[in-house]
Amino acid sequence: MKFNQTLILLLCLTFFINCKKSTEAEIKKESTISKAEKQFALLTKDAEDQNRIPRTLDAQGQMHWAHKNFDWTEGFFPGSCWYLFEATKDKKWQTAAEKFQALFEDHKYLTTNHDLGFVFNCSYGNGYRLTKNEAFKKVMITAADSLLTRFNPTVGCIKSWDVTSGWQKERGWEYPVIIDNMMNLELLFEVSKLTGITTYSDAAKMHANTTLKNHFREDYSSYHVIDYDPENGAVRSKQTAQGFAHESAWARGQAWGLYGFTVCFRYTNDIAYLNQAEQIANFIINYKGTPKDGIPYWDYNAPNIPNEPRDVSAATITASALIELNKYSKTSYNSAIDKIMNSLASDDYTAKLGENKHFILKHSVGSIPHGNEIDVPLNYADYYYLEALTRYKSMELNK
Numbered sequence: 001m002k003f004n005q006t007l008i009l010l011l012c013l014t015f016f017i018n019c020k021k022s023t024e025a026e027i028k029k030e031s032t033i034s035k036a037e038k039q040f041a042l043l044t045k046d047a048e049d050q051n052r053i054p055r056t057l058d059a060q061g062q063m064h065w066a067h068k069n070f071d072w073t074e075g076f077f078p079g080s081c082w083y084l085f086e087a088t089k090d091k092k093w094q095t096a097a098e099k100f101q102a103l104f105e106d107h108k109y110l111t112t113n114h115d116l117g118f119v120f121n122c123s124y125g126n127g128y129r130l131t132k133n134e135a136f137k138k139v140m141i142t143a144a145d146s147l148l149t150r151f152n153p154t155v156g157c158i159k160s161w162d163v164t165s166g167w168q169k170e171r172g173w174e175y176p177v178i179i180d181n182m183m184n185l186e187l188l189f190e191v192s193k194l195t196g197i198t199t200y201s202d203a204a205k206m207h208a209n210t211t212l213k214n215h216f217r218e219d220y221s222s223y224h225v226i227d228y229d230p231e232n233g234a235v236r237s238k239q240t241a242q243g244f245a246h247e248s249a250w251a252r253g254q255a256w257g258l259y260g261f262t263v264c265f266r267y268t269n270d271i272a273y274l275n276q277a278e279q280i281a282n283f284i285i286n287y288k289g290t291p292k293d294g295i296p297y298w299d300y301n302a303p304n305i306p307n308e309p310r311d312v313s314a315a316t317i318t319a320s321a322l323i324e325l326n327k328y329s330k331t332s333y334n335s336a337i338d339k340i341m342n343s344l345a346s347d348d349y350t351a352k353l354g355e356n357k358h359f360i361l362k363h364s365v366g367s368i369p370h371g372n373e374i375d376v377p378l379n380y381a382d383y384y385y386l387e388a389l390t391r392y393k394s395m396e397l398n399k
Contacts, residue, residue, distance in 0.1 A: 033087050040080060051103070062357075072115035073378075073380055075122040076382070077100055080386050108146060118183055121184075140191055148199070151203045155177070156210035161173070161176050161178075163176065173236075178241070180256045182264075183259060185204040201268075211257075215257070225240060252365075254280060258280040262277045262328070274329065284318055298311040309363070312344065313378050316361070319344070344361065356377055
């Protein structure tokens, strides 16, 4: 009898302790979101004053606004507003999101850039998800149609960059496809789901399958750029543009791949995509050279580690992807997720209120080989952090 009473007491005590820990964790998550919202409110005021979209800081520490004619990062700022609306239910964030995404709505017709998925799914896509505004859906469909003009069924991929001018032309590429392009597939999958037209999802799946076949090494790290022959689809070369070397593992590229294949599994339930995402996650999480706090150097093989810049943007993308992958996989990623999210929320990476020109996070890297955006805040680091915070708040433990 005494044994049974003791057992019941221990079970009750364990339940109480777990409930207390759970409550403390939820309070901490709410506090982190609240802190991020206060900082982002200041950034939004700056943006409203200029009627411009913040992108990053220049070398002198001054605001660098997104280019008005087109900027691949222009969708992230209104997308961040949508996530704050989702997290807080405060209508002011919906108003801000609608205001800033309207600044680039006409870009839905552009066929000269592959980043329409980034631009319109992060902004109008989140807006439609949260409001079911039919006008937002129409914008998404038009953007997806424009994106499809860059799809070559012989190659089986969407062309990333045009090679008629600039540094892309100097590389001698004919049909370059970058790992980043996996992130543009979500727009195609979503529009296919909304319209019932499989042309969009068929192209997305073909792109994913071609990428799976050609972009990855035996250890599941990815190349940045695969150049194809547009006439027969043959691989011409495997290179990098933003990484340290052709055979190195550019940190943000690994995160793009993880996120992209997780999204592909969400829409298709194709186990090949889940397996690929799990293998990429395994490479990222277990890479021996990654710092203990889980925030990677800008390239896993950068030459002067540990004296190399970290890339917080790669960490935020990874964290958000792992939280979603955690729902699908039999493997638990709780430990890796907690590590990255706690590190990002620390003073090492989160700016103090009013500092950092009002961006939330510090220490991201755009492109070291191009000498651009080195150790600065980036609007897409903040976007994927807010997405991760929103997902983290409601994350179901996978044990």
